[in-house]
Amino acid sequence: MSMIRVENLKKSFGDLEVIKDMSTVVEEKEVICVIGPSGSGKSTFLRCLNRLEDISGGHVYIEGTDITDPKVDINKVRQDVGMVFQQFNLFPHKTVLQNVTLAPIKLKKGDQKAAEKKAYELLDKVGLREKAKAYPGELSGGQKQRVAIARALAMDPKIMLFDEPTSALDPEMVGDVLDVMKQLAREGMTMVVVTHEMGFAAEMGDRVLFIDGGYIVEENVPKELFGNPQHERTKAFLSKVL
Amino acid sequence: MQTIINAFPYLMEGLQVTLYIFSIAIVLGFLIGLVVALLRLAPFKILNWIAKIFVDAIRGTPFIVQLFFIYFGLNSLGFFSLDNTTAGIVTVAINAGAYFSEIIRAGIQSIDKGQTEAARSLGLNSTQTMRHIILPQAFRRMLPTITNQAIISLKDTSLLSVIGVADLTQEGRIQASATFDAFNVYLILGIIYFIVIYLLSMLASFVERKFVLR
Ligand SMILES: Nc1ncnc2c1ncn2[C@@H]1O[C@H](COP(=O)(O)OP(=O)(O)O)[C@@H](O)[C@H]1O
Ligand SMILES: [Mg+2]
Numbered sequence: 001m002s003m004i005r006v007e008n009l010k011k012s013f014g015d016l017e018v019i020k021d022m023s024t025v026v027e028e029k030e031v032i033c034v035i036g037p038s039g040s041g042k043s044t045f046l047r048c049l050n051r052l053e054d055i056s057g058g059h060v061y062i063e064g065t066d067i068t069d070p071k072v073d074i075n076k077v078r079q080d081v082g083m084v085f086q087q088f089n090l091f092p093h094k095t096v097l098q099n100v101t102l103a104p105i106k107l108k109k110g111d112q113k114a115a116e117k118k119a120y121e122l123l124d125k126v127g128l129r130e131k132a133k134a135y136p137g138e139l140s141g142g143q144k145q146r147v148a149i150a151r152a153l154a155m156d157p158k159i160m161l162f163d164e165p166t167s168a169l170d171p172e173m174v175g176d177v178l179d180v181m182k183q184l185a186r187e188g189m190t191m192v193v194v195t196h197e198m199g200f201a202a203e204m205g206d207r208v209l210f211i212d213g214g215y216i217v218e219e220n221v222p223k224e225l226f227g228n229p230q231h232e233r234t235k236a237f238l239s240k241v242l
Numbered sequence: 243m244q245t246i247i248n249a250f251p252y253l254m255e256g257l258q259v260t261l262y263i264f265s266i267a268i269v270l271g272f273l274i275g276l277v278v279a280l281l282r283l284a285p286f287k288i289l290n291w292i293a294k295i296f297v298d299a300i301r302g303t304p305f306i307v308q309l310f311f312i313y314f315g316l317n318s319l320g321f322f323s324l325d326n327t328t329a330g331i332v333t334v335a336i337n338a339g340a341y342f343s344e345i346i347r348a349g350i351q352s353i354d355k356g357q358t359e360a361a362r363s364l365g366l367n368s369t370q371t372m373r374h375i376i377l378p379q380a381f382r383r384m385l386p387t388i389t390n391q392a393i394i395s396l397k398d399t400s401l402l403s404v405i406g407v408a409d410l411t412q413e414g415r416i417q418a419s420a421t422f423d424a425f426n427v428y429l430i431l432g433i434i435y436f437i438v439i440y441l442l443s444m445l446a447s448f449v450e451r452k453f454v455l456r
Contacts, residue, residue, distance in 0.1 A: 050363055052359055052362065052363060075362075075365045075366070075367050076365065078362065078363055078364065078365040079364070079365035081363070082363070082364075083359075083360075083363035085356060085359070085360065087356050089354075089356035089357060089359060089360035090360070091357065091360070091361075091375055091379075092379065093378050093379050093382065102364075102374065103364035103365060103366060106366060106370055106374065107364075107365050107366065148360075151360075151364070152363075152364070155364060155365060
C-alpha cells in the first residue's frame with residue numbers, strides 16, 4: 001500500500017482555484033521534493049495531505065485511509081503525519097522539552113518519564129539536548145527548526161511533511177537543518193519536502209514535483225527533472241533558480 | 243480623629259463584605275466570560291448570535307439598571323427571591339462576564355494561526371489545542387486588560403449599596419451620618435478603596451512578571 005495517494009486533488013479559496021487537478025503517489029521511504037514558483041500552491045498542496053486545508057475535491061489516501069471522508073478520525077491520521085513549518089510554530093510558553101513531550105503525553109497516554117526519555121533522544125538527534133530547559137524565545141532560528149522537527153518526530157510519524165523548512169533561516173543555519181533532514185531521509189523516513197533548496201532536492205529527492213498553475217506540471221527523478229526538463233514552464237522556472 | 247477610630251471597625255466589616263462579593267463575582271464573571279468567548283468563536287452561527295446579543299445588551303445598558311432589573315425586576319416575577327447580596331453578586335458577575343468575554347475573545351484571536359496549525363498537525367483535537375496551546379498564551383497576553391476590568395468591577399460593587407447591601411460604601415454612608423463627619427469618613431473610604439485597588443494591581447503585576455516574561 002502506498003503511503004500517500006493523491007487522486008485528482010482540487011482546492012479553491014473562494015473563487016481562487018489554487019489546485020486544479022493533482023494526482024501523485026508516494027511510496028514508503030520515498031523522499032519527494034516539491035518545487036515551483038511562489039504562490040503556485042506548494043504549501044496548499046502539502047497542507048491538503050494532512051487536511052490542514054479543507055479539500056475541495058478529489059481524494060487523498062494516507063496509508064489507504066481516505067482523509068477526505070468526513071467520517072475519518074483526522075486527529076488519529078495526523079498522529080502518523082508529522083509537519084514542519086516555515087515559521088517553526090513552536091509553543092512559546094513551553095520549554096523545548098515540553099514542546100517535544102506535549103503531544104505524546106496528551107495523545108499516547110504514555111507516562112511523562114517515557115516521553116521525556118524519548119524527547120531527550122530526539123533532542124540528541126537534532127543536537128540540542130543542552131537546550132531542553134530553554135524556551136523557544138531563547139533559541140536561534142536554526143535551533144527552533146530543529147526542535148520543531150524533534151517535536152514532530154516525537155509522535156513516531158510514518159510520514160513527515162516539510163514546508164520550506166529553511167526559508168526563514170539565516171544562511172549559516174540552513175546547513176544544520178538540512179543535515180537533520182538528510183539523516184532522517186537516510187533512516188528511511190517517508191518525506192514530502194517543499195523547498196527552494198535545489199541542492200537538497202537533487203541530492204536527497206527520489207522524485208521532484210514541479211508545480212505551477214494548479215497542476216503538477218512535471219514529475220521525475222531529480223537528475224532528469226533538473227538535467228532534462230520536458231516542459232517550457234519547468235525550463236523557465238529552473239533557469240531562474242539554478 | 244475620634245470619629246474615625248469609632249467608624250473604622252464598621253468600615254472594616256463593610257470591606258469584608260465588599261471583598262467577599264468581589265471575589266465570588268470576579269471568579270464567576272471570568273467563567274461566564276470564558277464560556278461566552280468560546281460561544282462567540284464557536285463554528286455555529288446561532289451560538290455566535292446568542293453570545294453577541296448578551297454582550298451587546300450588557301455593554302449597552304448602565305450597571306445600575308442591570309442591578310435593578312435583576313434585584314427588583316426578576317424578583318417581581320415571583321419565581322424565586324434573590325436576597326440583595328446574591329442579586330449583587332449575580333449582577334457584578336454577569337456584567338464583568340460580558341466585558342471579560344470580549345477581552346478573552348480578542349486574546350484568543352491575537353494568537354498566531356500557526357500555533358493552532360502546529361498543535362492540530364500533531365494530532366491534538368480542537369479542545370486540547372484550545373486548552374493547552376491557545377488559552378495559556380492568550381491569558382498571559384490578556385492579563386493587564388483583565389486586571390483593568392477587575393478593578394472596574396471592584397468599583398462597581400460600591401453601587402450595590404443602593405439596594406442595601408452592607409458593603410464598604412454602605413457602611414461608609416451609615417458612618418458618615420452617624421458621626422456627622424462626612425468629610426473624614428468619605429476621605430477614609432476613598433483611601434481604603436485606593437489601597438485595595440493598589441494591592442490588586444500589585445498582585446496582577448507580580449503574576450505578570452512571573453508568567454508573561456517569556
Ligand atoms: N487561506 C487562504 N485564503 C485565501 N487564499 C489563500 C489561502 N492560502 C493560500 N492562498 C492563496 O493560494 C495561492 C497558493 O498559495 P500557497 O499554497 O501558499 O503557495 P506557495 O506555497 O506555492 O507559495 C496563493 O495565491 C495564495 O494567496
Ligand atoms: Mg508556501
